[in-house]
Amino acid sequence: MIVRGVAIALDFGGTKLAAGLVDLETGAVYKQVQERTPAEGGRQASLKLALQMVREGLLENADDARSAPVPGASSPRLPVVGVGVSFGGHVDSARGIVQRSMHVSGWEQFPLADYLREALSLPAFIENDANAIALGLKHFGPGKEYHQFMYVTVSTGIGGALVVGDDVLRGGRNLAGEIGHMVIQPDGPLCSCGKRGCLEAVASGPAIARIAQRAWEEDLKARGAGRGKKVKFQRAEEVFQAARAGDMLAQRVIDEAAKHLGRGISYAVNVFDPDCVMIGGGVSRSGAEWFDTVVAEVRANVLPPVAEELQVIRIQEDIGAALKGAAALIRARALARR
């Protein structure tokens, strides 16, 4: 089905704030502006900057926000159907309220959708970043091929989303698909949520660095060489580099983290029975072996017919992934109204 027009897409991320005009039929990003998130200024500085980026950068100070100048498109101006937001934090999407930001203060219980609707005189919808990216994959990416799929993002945290038909499943508290806090290793390391051994505490980027550093320290101590260099692994990328260079300790830590992740994903596959699992996020770009181990562990832990049929693919989110996702929010709603 064809949805004509563009969306104003906003991405409120931890380090960057982006805005774009996105074609609702193709996902093409016609215009894109980006700034560092003014985190020290709290919510108000972010909102002020975002509106300025939209008005000056996207709409070229036009009086009327209902159509936008689009140089690369088929006609010089296209109707603006709505404003979609990908937000890095907890979001109540049904009510359009930000519950909290992961990165910036002052966002607690803020009615962002209403705020944008008034400021821009357009329908506005918001979603957390994992759900938004998953919607982008559905409407403009490989998700077109699948009736139901799961998106998993592995970076600083581990999150995800479940897509069925044209929309995401949100769950009772907007937590559906958030697999990062399954307790995978009951006596494992402490997680930020207060429990022990959550998937996020044993398989995220920071977890890989932390576990490798501790293993390295113990290894040094065991060899009676505990007085040397104190920090070897600060970031997951350093562990992956060491593993590629043949460091067996690093290889073992990555292998275990990948297996934990694979088992966690297998649980989600058992529950949700998706046609495809799409794995993205910074860590997923780090190593082909890591990915192969994750996939093998998923297949080993699901029912045999599922192990045969399930697709598991790696997603390289480009810089526009969250903007496309924000636009997909508008597209999903336009389709649902038909």
Add this chain to the structure above:
Amino acid sequence: MIVRGVAIALDFGGTKLAAGLVDLETGAVYKQVQERTPAEGGRQASLKLALQMVREGLLENADDARSAPVPGASSPRLPVVGVGVSFGGHVDSARGIVQRSMHVSGWEQFPLADYLREALSLPAFIENDANAIALGLKHFGPGKEYHQFMYVTVSTGIGGALVVGDDVLRGGRNLAGEIGHMVIQPDGPLCSCGKRGCLEAVASGPAIARIAQRAWEEDLKARGAGRGKKVKFQRAEEVFQAARAGDMLAQRVIDEAAKHLGRGISYAVNVFDPDCVMIGGGVSRSGAEWFDTVVAEVRANVLPPVAEELQVIRIQEDIGAALKGAAALIRARALARR
């Protein structure tokens, strides 16, 4: 929304075959007939008996199956809207095909919905038993209160279903909600599916009996008394009885099985974020302590706000649960068409 009329409901179970006339508005079972499943006769004997039960028992040999005599209802005859089936086996509900029965031979790839549609000249829909019971809970039971909930059945096997809105989520292979084959204990006992340590292999009724029996044998051996009575625990109910009588070995086995189940359910809650988990099946009727342990373990393994808000309730499926569920299939489709 009001849905007027009755459904012919059929329940193809492992030990019994039941048929009933069920009110589509209230779930009231106006008439019900039941027979032992003629398992030795294969699919054909079951089909023949089912049609005979419908024609003679429910429709009183009326020429026209489009209305049914309903003694207890507001009018003497009510329109029959369709035929709904709860089937104990794998079912492709979208195509109306039984993939296989858990109990009776000859059902492989049988187009049961088409068969019933022709035989009774009515729309017919089929569903596996867990999905059907969950739909019954949604339309005629405590599920009315929840937008999304999960049903878990713990008996010979462990199965389940996910309900969102008026319908179940089916997943890519009709396996959504089937949590029994999550690998909960990677080096655990062998499961019927070929993997080790599946939830079903560590927490179902037969698993509880098997684990208790083995623990008891080992205990005997350790005390040098291995020549006595060889079988103490054959069924889970015997383990529960022993536990109630103070047998500490039985108590420990039940406690561990309940904790495994609770952790498995917690994974599903992390993925699906339901408002309520409803636990049914034969094992769930066996002990209040077992249930309390399951609930405590679920709460200990989900995010704190979920632990606070999530409802976990015990369902006592009555004899009509599968029939009500079969009727709910018709109701869900009637509502979806509006």
